[in-house]
Amino acid sequence: MRILGLYNYWVFVFLMMVGFYILISRRNLVKKILGLNIFQTSVFIFYISMGKIIGGTAPILVEGEGEVVYSNPLPSVLILTAIVVGVSTTAVALSLVVRIKEAYGTIEGDEITAMDNEMPPP
Amino acid sequence: MMQHLPALLVVVPLMAAPVAAILRWRRAAWALALTVSWAVLAMAILLLRRVLNEGVISYFLGGWVAPIGIEYRIDVVSAWVLLVVASIGAVVMPYARASVEREVEPQRVPLLYSALLLCLTGLLGITVTGDVFNLFVFLEISSISAYALIATGPDRRALHAAYKYLIMGSIGATFIVIGIGMMYVMTGTLNMADLAQRLPEVSSRTVSVAFAFLTVGISLKLALFPLHLWLPDAYTFAPSTVTAFLASTATKVAVYMLVRFFFTIFGPTFSLEVMTFQWVLLPLALIAILWASMTAIYQMNVKRLLAYSSVAQIGYMALGISLASVPGLTAGLLHLFNHAIMKAALFMSMGAVMYQVGSVRIEAMRGLGRKMPWTMAAFVLGGLSLIGVPATVGFISKWYLVLAAVEAGLWVVAVLVLVGSLLAVVYIWRVVEAAYFQEYVGEFEVREAPLSLLVPIWALVAANLYFGLNATLTAGIATRAAELLLGVGS
Amino acid sequence: MEILVDFALLALLAVTAMAVVRVTNLFAAVMFAGIYSFLSACLFTVMDAVDVAFTEAAVGAGISTVLMLATLALVGSKVTTPQFRITAMSTKVPPRRPIFPLFVVLVTGGILVYGTLDMPPYGNPDDPVHNHVAPHYLEESGHEIGVPNVVTSVLASYRGYDTMGETTVVFTAAVGVMILLSSLRGRDTYGQEAWGDEKVQDLDVGFVDAFGEEMDAPSPKVGRRKKRKRRKKGGRG
Amino acid sequence: MSDQVILRVATKIIVPTILLYALYVQFHGDFGPGGGFQAGVIFAAGIILYSLVFGLRRTQKVLPSWVARLAASTGVLIYAGTGVVALLKGGKFLDYSVLAHDPEHGQHLGILFVEIGVMITVLGVMITIFYFFAARGREDL
Numbered sequence: 001m002r003i004l005g006l007y008n009y010w011v012f013v014f015l016m017m018v019g020f021y022i023l024i025s026r027r028n029l030v031k032k033i034l035g036l037n038i039f040q041t042s043v044f045i046f047y048i049s050m051g052k053i054i055g056g057t058a059p060i061l062v063e064g065e066g067e068v069v070y071s072n073p074l075p076s077v078l079i080l081t082a083i084v085v086g087v088s089t090t091a092v093a094l095s096l097v098v099r100i101k102e103a104y105g106t107i108e109g110d111e112i113t114a115m116d117n118e119m120p121p122p
Numbered sequence: 123m124m125q126h127l128p129a130l131l132v133v134v135p136l137m138a139a140p141v142a143a144i145l146r147w148r149r150a151a152w153a154l155a156l157t158v159s160w161a162v163l164a165m166a167i168l169l170l171r172r173v174l175n176e177g178v179i180s181y182f183l184g185g186w187v188a189p190i191g192i193e194y195r196i197d198v199v200s201a202w203v204l205l206v207v208a209s210i211g212a213v214v215m216p217y218a219r220a221s222v223e224r225e226v227e228p229q230r231v232p233l234l235y236s237a238l239l240l241c242l243t244g245l246l247g248i249t250v251t252g253d254v255f256n257l258f259v260f261l262e263i264s265s266i267s268a269y270a271l272i273a274t275g276p277d278r279r280a281l282h283a284a285y286k287y288l289i290m291g292s293i294g295a296t297f298i299v300i301g302i303g304m305m306y307v308m309t310g311t312l313n314m315a316d317l318a319q320r321l322p323e324v325s326s327r328t329v330s331v332a333f334a335f336l337t338v339g340i341s342l343k344l345a346l347f348p349l350h351l352w353l354p355d356a357y358t359f360a361p362s363t364v365t366a367f368l369a370s371t372a373t374k375v376a377v378y379m380l381v382r383f384f385f386t387i388f389g390p391t392f393s394l395e396v397m398t399f400q401w402v403l404l405p406l407a408l409i410a411i412l413w414a415s416m417t418a419i420y421q422m423n424v425k426r427l428l429a430y431s432s433v434a435q436i437g438y439m440a441l442g443i444s445l446a447s448v449p450g451l452t453a454g455l456l457h458l459f460n461h462a463i464m465k466a467a468l469f470m471s472m473g474a475v476m477y478q479v480g481s482v483r484i485e486a487m488r489g490l491g492r493k494m495p496w497t498m499a500a501f502v503l504g505g506l507s508l509i510g511v512p513a514t515v516g517f518i519s520k521w522y523l524v525l526a527a528v529e530a531g532l533w534v535v536a537v538l539v540l541v542g543s544l545l546a547v548v549y550i551w552r553v554v555e556a557a558y559f560q561e562y563v564g565e566f567e568v569r570e571a572p573l574s575l576l577v578p579i580w581a582l583v584a585a586n587l588y589f590g591l592n593a594t595l596t597a598g599i600a601t602r603a604a605e606l607l608l609g610v611g612s
Numbered sequence: 613m614e615i616l617v618d619f620a621l622l623a624l625l626a627v628t629a630m631a632v633v634r635v636t637n638l639f640a641a642v643m644f645a646g647i648y649s650f651l652s653a654c655l656f657t658v659m660d661a662v663d664v665a666f667t668e669a670a671v672g673a674g675i676s677t678v679l680m681l682a683t684l685a686l687v688g689s690k691v692t693t694p695q696f697r698i699t700a701m702s703t704k705v706p707p708r709r710p711i712f713p714l715f716v717v718l719v720t721g722g723i724l725v726y727g728t729l730d731m732p733p734y735g736n737p738d739d740p741v742h743n744h745v746a747p748h749y750l751e752e753s754g755h756e757i758g759v760p761n762v763v764t765s766v767l768a769s770y771r772g773y774d775t776m777g778e779t780t781v782v783f784t785a786a787v788g789v790m791i792l793l794s795s796l797r798g799r800d801t802y803g804q805e806a807w808g809d810e811k812v813q814d815l816d817v818g819f820v821d822a823f824g825e826e827m828d829a830p831s832p833k834v835g836r837r838k839k840r841k842r843r844k845k846g847g848r849g
Numbered sequence: 850m851s852d853q854v855i856l857r858v859a860t861k862i863i864v865p866t867i868l869l870y871a872l873y874v875q876f877h878g879d880f881g882p883g884g885g886f887q888a889g890v891i892f893a894a895g896i897i898l899y900s901l902v903f904g905l906r907r908t909q910k911v912l913p914s915w916v917a918r919l920a921a922s923t924g925v926l927i928y929a930g931t932g933v934v935a936l937l938k939g940g941k942f943l944d945y946s947v948l949a950h951d952p953e954h955g956q957h958l959g960i961l962f963v964e965i966g967v968m969i970t971v972l973g974v975m976i977t978i979f980y981f982f983a984a985r986g987r988e989d990l
Contacts, residue, residue, distance in 0.1 A: 006728050006729075006731065006733065006734065007619070007622070007734065008618070008622065008734045009728040009731060009734065010725065010728065011622040011625065011626060013721050013724045013725050013728065014626055014629075014721070015625060015626065015629050016300075016720075016721065016724065017717045017718070017720065017721040018626075018629040018630065018632075018633060019629065020293075020716075020717050020720060021633065021710075021713060021714065021717045022632065022633055023289065023293065024293075024713040024716060024717070025710040025713035025714070028638070029285065030638050030641075030642075030680070030683065030684070030687065031638065031641060032289060033680075034632055034641055034642065034645045034680075035632075036289070036292055037645055037648075037649075037672070037676065038629050038632060038645065038648060039293075039296055040292075040296055041648065041649065041652050041668075041672065043296055043299050043300055043303065044652065044656075044664070044668070045625075045652060045655065046300070046303055047303050048655075048656055048659045048661045048664060049659065049734055050303070050306070050307045050734075050739070050741050051659070051660075051661065051741065052659040052660055052661075052734065052735050053660075053735055053736070053737045053742060054614070054615075054734075054735030054736070055735075056660055056735075056737075057660060058660045058661070058662045058882075059660070059749075059750060059761070059762040059763055060662075060760055060761045060762065060763075060880070060881060060882075061750075061753075061754055061760045061761075061762060062760075063760075069737065070660075070750050070762070071659070071660035071661070072741055072742055072746045073746065073749055073750070073762040073763045073765075073766050074312075074741075074745060074746050074749065074766060075306075075661070075741075076661040076663055076664050076763050077763055077766045077767045077771055077774070078255055078312075078774075079661070079664050080663060080664055080667055080763075080767060080778075080886065081255070081259060081774055081775065081777070081778045082258075082299060083664070083667050083668060083671055083672070084667075084671070084778045084781060084782055084886060085258075085259070085262045085295075085778070085781050086671075087671045087672075087675060087676055087785075088262070088266055088781050088782055088784065088785030088788075089262070089266060089288070089292055089785075090676055090679065090680075091679055091785045091788070091789055091978050092266055092269055092270060092288065092785055092788040092789060092792070093269075093285070093288050093289075093292075094679050094680065094682075094683045094982075095788070095789045095792040095793050095978075095981070095982070096269070096273060096281055096284055096285045096288065096792060097285070097683055097687060098683055098686050098687060098792075098793065098982070098985060099273070099281050099792055099793070099795065100278075100281045100282060100285060101686065101687040101688075103278035103281055104278065104282075107687050107688075112282055113282075116279055116282060119279070126936055126941075126942060129932075129936070129941070129942035130942075133929055133932065133933070133942065136776075136780055136925070136929060137925070137926060137929045137930075137933075139780075139783070139787075139925075140783060140921070140922030140923075140925045140926055141922065141926070143783075143786075143787055143790075143918070143921075143922055144918060144919055144922045181941070181942075182941055183772070183773040183941060183942055183943055184769060184770065184772050184773060184941060184942070184943040184944050184945070185940055185941040185943075185944035185946060186769075186770050189744070189745050190745060190748050190749075190770055191770050191771065191773075192771055192773045192774060227794075227795060229794055230791050230794055230795065233787055233790050233791045233794070234791065236787050237784070237787050237788065237791060240780065240783075240784050240787065243780070247777065253774075255771075255774060256773065256774055256777065259774055259777035259778060259781065260777055262781050263777060263780050263781055263784055266781065266784045266785060266788055267784050267787065267788065269788065270784075270787065270788035270791045270792060271791075273791070273792055274791055300724070304727060304731075306741065307731055307732065307739070307740070307741055308730075308731075308732075308740060309740055309744065310739075310740040310741045310742070310743060310744030310745055310746065311744050311745055312745075320744075324740070326730040327726055327727055327729055327730040328727045328728070328729075328730040328731050330727070331723055331724065331726060331727025332727070334723060335723075662881075662882040663882045663883070663884070663887075665882070666882045666883060666887050667886060667887055667890075670887055670890040670891060670894070671890060674890065674894055675890055675893070675894070675975055678894075678897060678979070679978065679979075679982065682979070682982040682983065683982065686982070686985060755953070756952075756953070756956070757953065757956045757957075757960070758953045758956065758957065759879045759880075759956075759957070759960065760879065760880050761878065761879055761880060761881060761882070763882075764878050764879055764884055764960065764964075765960075767884065768884070768959070768960040768963050768964060769945060769956055769959065769960060772932075772943045772945075772959075772963060773942075773943055775928075775963065775967065776928050776929060776932065776943070776963075778886075778967075779924060779925055779928050779966065779967050779970050779971075780925055782921075782970055782971055782974045783921055783922070783924075783925050783970055783974060785974060785978070786918075786921045786973070786974040786977050786978060789977070789978045789981055789982075790918075790977065790981060793981040793982070793984075793985055794981075
């Protein structure tokens with residue numbers, strides 16, 4: 001049961017590792033952003049997992065029924081905010097990628113670094 | 123209205139930003155940003171006075187009492203950092219108009235002011251909040267606007283620098299969220315004061331991991347060696363105004379976050395005795411000081427040189443914190459203020475050179491000592507402060523730092539701090555040498571920078587000298603803040 | 613039963629995430645990321661976070677994917693193969709071995725797993741999270757706020773300030789995108805000389821000029837149309 | 850894509866439904882899942898669908914770029930403004946209880962306003978971002 005009880009968290013760790021790996025190992029700028037999304041989404045899963053009560057229900061109050069167990073609403077609220085933050089970061093990152101493509105003609109990180117190095121130092 | 127100051131301080135720039143974004147005239151957007159930044163400074167001063175007289179101010183947003191709702195909590199430490207951020211904002215804004223017109227495409231200028239205001243909002247919000255998740259939200263406001271601000275630089279490499287900063291910054295922010303989540307899962311609360319109370323009871327492996335993640339996340343934002351890789355490019359390619367603003371506020375607020383988490387939330391006992399972070403931070407800080415100072419010596423671009431010097435100066439602050447004694451923390455917090463005003467003066471004088479000459483490479487400095495006497499004099503005074511010459515603020519922070527190191531019995535550290543100063547002499551000298559001992563060779567007639575640039579620069583230089591000669595006020599506040607953090611004294 | 617669905621969804625998520633790693637075509641990767649978002653939205657529903665599920669489906673699988681596709685339309689969706697590539701500068705870039713990233717990731721993951729060992733088990737009503745602040749929301753919001761959806765009460769009132777920050781973050785994103793994409797296209801500059809005085813005049817278009825009767829691009833650019841117009845007026849530069 | 854008859858007809862039916870659904874999500878957020886953010890995103894999705902099928906130019910006749918930009922700013926101001934009104938009425942910032950005679954009513958009113966603010970900002974922002982991306986690709990490359 002102990003193992004089962006942490007299963008959700010371990011999958012979160014795995015997903016986080018996958019996202020983080022894409023983020024730091026891939027050189028394509030768009031791919032990195034995809035990694036960032038997976039990375040962030042894994043954290044959402046972590047938060048929502050901690051708010052769940054087995055046998056509970058969504059925290060929308062039902063009148064007239066005595067014994068209803070509700071899951072924790074607070075992680076949901078936090079994650080709603082985090083999702084919004086995530087998409088905002090993604091939007092800014094993507095517009096940066098568009099500009100980089102226009103300015104450099106490529107979106108491969110190492111090619112850009114090579115071009116940076118060949119330019120006269122600032 | 124006085125009782126609402128904590129909220130107004132953040133809400134006023136927050137509401138000004140959307141207005142600036144839809145304004146049609148660049149001048150109007152600038153005037154709005156200027157007014158707001160001065161209003162913010164006034165509020166920050168009022169708050170600091172109130173905190174010094176009355177102690178901690180607590181403000182419950184929405185009227186919901188602390189752990190239920192979000193609390194703004196201002197003690198001496200946050201009021202102090204608030205003052206730093208607000209005064210830099212208030213000095214950078216008048217400077218911005220001319221400099222931004224020269225370096226940024228006109229149609230983006232109102233948006234740039236909007237982003238600057240948002241960045242200011244975010245930094246102020248981080249500093250006053252007493253709720254860890256709220257801290258994350260405001261951290262992201264400041265970070266996302268900072269990414270955009272850096273990308274407005276005129277060189278295409280600004281885009282790549284901004285992208286790298288975005289990736290590093292987002293990793294940092296996500297690590298911070300993971301850390302917050304782990305604290306929350308153990309305690310069920312997000313309020314800092316409440317966390318400080320409950321964390322010791324549940325001290326466990328999870329809390330240790332939360333500590334580690336928060337430390338790494340904040341260090342990324344702080345550009346602590348070896349996580350500083352985003353900083354040199356970002357500061358080099360951003361427009362001068364943006365560099366001056368970010369260099370003297372964003373990293374300072376990150377230092378504040380570090381201190382806040384280490385000492386207020388986890389508590390000195392846990393941070394120092396269980397996690398023994400000081401033995402991780404101390405060597406990193408020393409390497410940062412020496413390595414970054416040496417790298418700065420080899421830079422051909424003065425902005426980049428100053429950026430590496432920033433990495434080194436962050437090392438000094440981290441060193442002060444890692445000593446974890448009242449004098450050490452005092453030195454760290456004092457240097458936070460002192461470094462902000464000297465680095466802003468240095469970056470802004472380079473902005474003035476950029477304005478007149480169009481380059482900030484060392485070769486471009488040739489003969490400027492005579493062509494732009496006021497600008498270069500400001501640079502020299504700022505440089506002396508960076509070195510730590512007596513009668514400048516730099517001396518005061520070095521003095522406290524060396525004292526703290528000696529008190530802790532770490533003679534080696536004290537010596538290394540002085541070595542760092544010597545290295546600073548070398549890199550500042552390279553600029554001085556070009557400016558004063560070489561002839562101007564360019565074809566164009568170079569004149570002194572306009573007054574709108576010079577006045578803010580010299581205001582900072584004056585502050586540099588004033589607080590260097592009369593440090594009772596600053597050192598007094600920093601000591602009180604250090605005592606509060608360590609839980610000794612009042 | 614719930615647990616089984618939970619397990620299945622988590623397994624699918626892991627598979628999809630791996631697919632994003634392996635695929636080389638960006639279009640496919642974006643599609644997988646969309647699927648990933650959608651699966652996590654399903655998972656959130658199972659875990660009683662309906663509001664989050666709704667948002668994740670709308671944002672992660674919706675808006676994010678649309679933005680990604682819009683970007684791919686601009687930058688192309690081919691990833692050059694990781695083996696020997698000739699860069700634009702015709703310098704050979706040796707394929708970086710992913711050992712260091714792998715090491716960092718494994719260490720991070722290891723530390724996290726270590727951290728989960730002391731965590732309260734999943735779904736247990738006795739966990740501290742369910743017993744400190746949250747009960748207040750569940751028990752009191754009924755008469756303090758009077759809105760059945762507790763998530764809405766917390767979001768808009770108890771932690772309304774966070775939501776204001778969130779709104780500001782969204783707005784910041786718009787400011788960021790506008791700053792970035794209102795720039796001239798393909799500008800490749802080494803210094804400030806990129807735009808001469810005349811161009812500055814041309815660029816100096818505010819609201820009415822840029823978004824006037826004939827709607828064109830939202831970003832004020834030196835479009836051909838505008839130049840023609842100015843020429844008609846005789847120009848003022 | 851505007852030459853595809855089926856697409857055009859289908860879009861003409863679907864888009865109003867989406868917009869209506871967005872409003873439902875907005876005002877039903879008190880009772881079920883939903884709220885300003887989701888509503889804003891759905892609304893923006895409707896507009897984006899319309900512009901994918903009928904083109905950017907036609908869409909911007911319906912919803913010009915500056916309107917979207919103005920909306921993005923206005924929403925934030927509505928939200929923060931609600932807080933300021935509460936502050937002027939003697940409560941703390943964002944304390945909705947003072948907005949009306951009895952606290953619960955005030956809370957309802959406050960939540961209504963801030964959710965509207967969130968929706969306006971989100972739809973403005975999403976549409977603005979989409980317009981900027983779309984315009985970037987479409988113009989003379």
